[in-house]
Structures are given as C-alpha cells and as structure tokens.
Amino acid sequence: MNLKAHIDNDIFHLIGNVADTMNIDAYVVGGYVRDIILKRPSTDIDIVCIGSGIELAKQVAQTLPQKKKVSIFKSFGTAMIHYYSLGKDWQIEFVGARKESYRRDSRKPIVENGTLQDDQNRRDFTINAMAISINEQTFGELLDPFDGIYDINRQIIRTPLDPDITFSDDPLRMLRCIRFATQLNFSILPETFEAIKRNCERIKIISQERITEELNKMLMSRHPSLSFQLLDRSGLLKIIFPEFVALKGVESVGEKSHKDNFLHTLQVLDNVAKQSDKLFLRWAAVLHDIAKPLCKHYDEKTGYSFHGHEVKGSYMVEKIFRRMHLPLNENMKYVQKLVFLHLRPIALVEQVTDSAVRRCLFEAGDDIEDLLILCQSDITSKNILKKQRYLSNLRLVQKKMKEIEEKDRIRNFKVPVSGEEIMEMYNLTPCKTVGILKDAIKDAILDGNIANDREEALKFLDSEAKKLGLKKKE
Ligand code: CTP
Numbered sequence: 001m002n003l004k005a006h007i008d009n010d011i012f013h014l015i016g017n018v019a020d021t022m023n024i025d026a027y028v029v030g031g032y033v034r035d036i037i038l039k040r041p042s043t044d045i046d047i048v049c050i051g052s053g054i055e056l057a058k059q060v061a062q063t064l065p066q067k068k069k070v071s072i073f074k075s076f077g078t079a080m081i082h083y084y085s086l087g088k089d090w091q092i093e094f095v096g097a098r099k100e101s102y103r104r105d106s107r108k109p110i111v112e113n114g115t116l117q118d119d120q121n122r123r124d125f126t127i128n129a130m131a132i133s134i135n136e137q138t139f140g141e142l143l144d145p146f147d148g149i150y151d152i153n154r155q156i157i158r159t160p161l162d163p164d165i166t167f168s169d170d171p172l173r174m175l176r177c178i179r180f181a182t183q184l185n186f187s188i189l190p191e192t193f194e195a196i197k198r199n200c201e202r203i204k205i206i207s208q209e210r211i212t213e214e215l216n217k218m219l220m221s222r223h224p225s226l227s228f229q230l231l232d233r234s235g236l237l238k239i240i241f242p243e244f245v246a247l248k249g250v251e252s253v254g255e256k257s258h259k260d261n262f263l264h265t266l267q268v269l270d271n272v273a274k275q276s277d278k279l280f281l282r283w284a285a286v287l288h289d290i291a292k293p294l295c296k297h298y299d300e301k302t303g304y305s306f307h308g309h310e311v312k313g314s315y316m317v318e319k320i321f322r323r324m325h326l327p328l329n330e331n332m333k334y335v336q337k338l339v340f341l342h343l344r345p346i347a348l349v350e351q352v353t354d355s356a357v358r359r360c361l362f363e364a365g366d367d368i369e370d371l372l373i374l375c376q377s378d379i380t381s382k383n384i385l386k387k388q389r390y391l392s393n394l395r396l397v398q399k400k401m402k403e404i405e406e407k408d409r410i411r412n413f414k415v416p417v418s419g420e421e422i423m424e425m426y427n428l429t430p431c432k433t434v435g436i437l438k439d440a441i442k443d444a445i446l447d448g449n450i451a452n453d454r455e456e457a458l459k460f461l462d463s464e465a466k467k468l469g470l471k472k473k474e
Contacts, residue, residue: 001149003132004140006036011085011092015047016134018059024051027116027131027143034127037152038184045092048119048131053094054079060094098122100169117145121160124173125180126151129160155186163195171202174236175214182218182227193234200235208325211240215324219282224273225266232262243320244286246293256303261292264380271377280331281370284338288374290316314340334367338374345375348400349393355447357400361410362446368411372398408452415442416454417461425461426470433468440464 007028019026026049035042049056054072057079061068064083071080077098083090099114100122116131123129126146133141142149146160157180159166159173167174174196181188188196203211218227228244231237238245247261265286272285291312297305314336321332344360364371376394381387405411419434428434441450441457441464450456465472 001142001144002140003033003036003142007132007134007140009086011045011083011090012134013136013139014063015056015060015092016136016139018063019049019056019134020136022051022056022059024049024056025116026050026056026134028134029119029131030123030128033130033132033142034148034152036132037130037149043088043090045090047092047094047134048097048116049094050097050116051113053077053096057081057092057094060092116143120145122169123160124166124170124176126158126160127180155184156189157181157184157186158189158192159195163192164199167195167199168202171199172206172210172214174199174203174234175211175218175231178227178230178234178236179214179218179221181230182221182223185223185226188230193230196234196236200239203236203239208323212324212326215240216279219269219286220277220279222273223270224282225270228266228269243290243316247289251296251298251304253298253303256298258296258304258306261289265289267380268374268377271380272373275373275377276370278370280335281338281373283326284335284342284370284374285377287313287317287320287335288339288342288378289313290320290339310340310343334370337364337367338371341371342374342378345372345394345397346378346390348397349390352397352400354400354404357397357404358408358410358446358448361401361405362413365411368401410446410452413445413452415445416452416457417441422461425472426465427473428470433470436468437461437464 012028015026026047028045029048030046032042032045047053047056054070054074054077057070057072061070061081064081066084068081068083073079077096079094081090081092081094083092097114097116097119099112099118120129120131120143126148128148129144129146130148131143133139133143146158151158157177177188177192177196180186218224218231221227228237231240232245232248244262244265247265249262250257250260252258265288268288269282269285272282276282289306289309291309292306295306295309295312297307299305317332317336317339318328320326321328321335326332341360341364344363348356348360361368372394376391379387379390379394381390415438417438419430419438422428422434422437423430441461444450444460445452445457450460462472
C-alpha cells in the first residue's frame, strides 16, 4: 500500500532527502501513522531510522529553512525538534531503530541497534507498529508486518508479539491498551485482554505519574465509563484505585436494598462527560460518592442511608489526589468543594428559601454552573417519573438561583467590612471576636436580614459589637 498522499509535504520530503544524503533508511512510525489511517489530525511525528536518530535530527535541523535547536537525549538515543510549518506546531522525535522495547519516556538507556522489523516487534500494539518510508525512492510505502491496517478496519487492539512479552516489557501498556480501546471505541482481542488479567500485578512497578497520565486520558475520552469497566474486569482497578472498587455491589435486607454505587458513579461520569470537557469536573464525578462504603448505615424502618458521605468524601479527595500525584492546588480544592456540595442543590428542593439559595451560591461561588452539571448528572434513577420529578425540581432551584443572583450578586460576595477595619474600629488585636463579628455580618446578609451593602453592614456591626460590650474608637 502506498500512503504518499498523506505525507506529501515539505516536512517529510525534507527529512527523507536528508536521510538519502546520509545514506540511511528513515520512516515515520507509530501513532502518527495510526492517526493518518484513522483520519485523526496529529502534530506528533516519530521518525525512526536505521542508524543514529540523533545525527539525522542534527542534519535535519541544519537543513530546515528556519534553523532549529535540537534537544538531544543522548543516553536514550533520541532527539527532538519543535518546528512551526504549514500553520502548525510540529514535534518531531528522531530515534534509531532498536532491538529492545520502545518507550518514549523509558529511563533505560538503549543498548543495541536493530532493524526496522526489530523496532516494530517491540512496539505496543499492531495499530501502533506501522511505518511509512520517507526515502525518495520508496516515499509513502507502508510497512505493516502485523496487519495493523486490518486491525484498524476490524477495530481491534492486539499486541504484535505474545502479549505476555509486550506487557512485561512495559506494564504501562496494559493501561494504554484500555485507554486506546476507550478513545477509539475498539475492542481488545480476548488473548490480549487475558494477558492483562494475568499480568495486572505488574502495574505496581510503574510510576504513579505515568499511571495518572493514562487515567486522565481515559477520563477525557467520550465515554470514560468504558475504561473503568475494563480496568475493573482486568483486575487493574483494584490495584490502582481500590476506593473505586469498594463502591461495587448491592446489599439487601428483605425488600430493602441500595443501588450499585460503582455503576451509578460510572453513569454520572458519562453524564458529566456529555456536558463538559473539564478534567477536574470529571474527577469530581468519579469521587462524588467515594465515601459511601464508609458511611453505609442500615435502619430497619428506613433502609439504607449514607449520611455524611459528602463531607467524608471531600476529605478523602486530598488523600486520593496525593497518592495519585494529582495537583494539590486550586484544582483539588475545586473537586473537594464539588464533592462537599453535590447534594446541596437537590436538598434545596425541599426548602427552597431565599436564604438557603444564597448560601449555596455563596459556597459554590464561580463553580455554581459546574455544581449544577454534577448535580443534574447525579440523577440516574431508572424510574422515569421519579427522574423527571427530580429534574424539574432542579430546574426550579436553578431558576430561583438565577433570580437571587441577579438581585443580590452573591456568587462573588465578600463581607463588605474587612477584619482589619473591625480591629481598627474597636481597638482589637487579631482574635476570635473579629471572626465572630465578620460571620455575623455574613449571616445577616445571606439570611436577607440586611442588604448586601456597606452602610447597612456597618450599622449592623455596631449593634452586634454593642451586644458584646465593645466600645467604638472615637
Ligand atoms: N510506544 C510503545 N510502548 C509504550 C509507549 C509508546 O510501544 N509504552 C510506541 C508506540 O509505537 C506508539 C509510539 O511509541 O505509537 C509513540 O508513543 P506515544 O507518543 O506515547 O503514543 P501515541 O501512540 O502517539 O499515542 P498518544 O499520543 O495518544 O499517547
């Protein structure tokens, strides 16, 4: 097969010509070739040559119209050029064909050079092991020893070699396999999947950063639940994310039972994914009920309940983020906040007072829309009537929130008198009283007892301070 038309541009001709003058064979290989066939646009190009990838990169950089810096990773035998052309930022990585397993981020130095076939043998999946020649004579010729094209057409993920070898070369590939299956909506060949089951314990030797990077990619796919189903069935999930597996199962006593919180969470995650591309909103969906197994309680009269799971869950977020090497910054705080508040909008339905709505707006702040997406996604009842009732109640709450926000501007609300001012006015040093007075003003505004206005706040402060026996400075 000739794929010339797909790579017929200055970049590939230039690299091919340089390879010709160096008298070496060069190919574009891996994900870029896969994505050409899948018609997925990509700007990450991997070039493999039968010789020194670093030398080829250096010569290419010299020949480019705009002279370019080459980043060289000597012990890995790779070199990288960033190049702007054809309206895009290209990342071109060069490597010499090798006999041992290929991993871009491998810490192992390369030892032995190999042929193209050696190199293709040690790649992860047949769909990622195709190469296209870029030397002038053979420009565009596809080299596909494992029928990657056929696997793309039948939508199958399969390893080129015995999967036990491919996965033990780099156990992260078990996660890559599930991630590709989800992203591309492909099936995993049963023998390949069986090998993941057999080798799942080996994931323990992989760094958490690499694991989390894959989890994030899975979460960002169109139907992220697919990944988690496969991770669970393969045995990987209980190793990398035991809290998630703990959500599985239904318990019942007589007529009373509770839903399977694992399946429910997956449904919520897919619902959120339909409405938002925000990675951390998807994490909030994964974690919203994470504390349920720890908060489960059975009562003969009322059945099962999970009181306090939103509070406990928001505490668990930090522990999980730490272990997963996810950022412990405002993104984590955002997830904690959403987990903590995820029941609030629905609870408002029962008592949709202005003051309760103001408090919810105040606590959610600018994340109120995301909270409402999570909350709406959390309505997964199979009972259509019940579901419709919840949804229409939630719409009511939303309407009320809009009205109150327009009127009172609560979501970015700050108490109109600062702690420093209170200290100055009443001759106080930093102490509990300052906090009490500030909270009293905040509550009075949120409860609607005074307007969100500095003058009213100062008047109110005066009366509160008097109650505490404080004297105002003259
Ligand atoms: N590769 C591999 N084993 C790995 C990682 C990568 O064999 N653990 C090979 C595959 O041939 C892959 C190529 O290196 O196609 C490039 O890797 P990378 O850029 O990480 O992945 P892509 O396949 O391009 O896909 P994505 O960018 O979505 O990760």
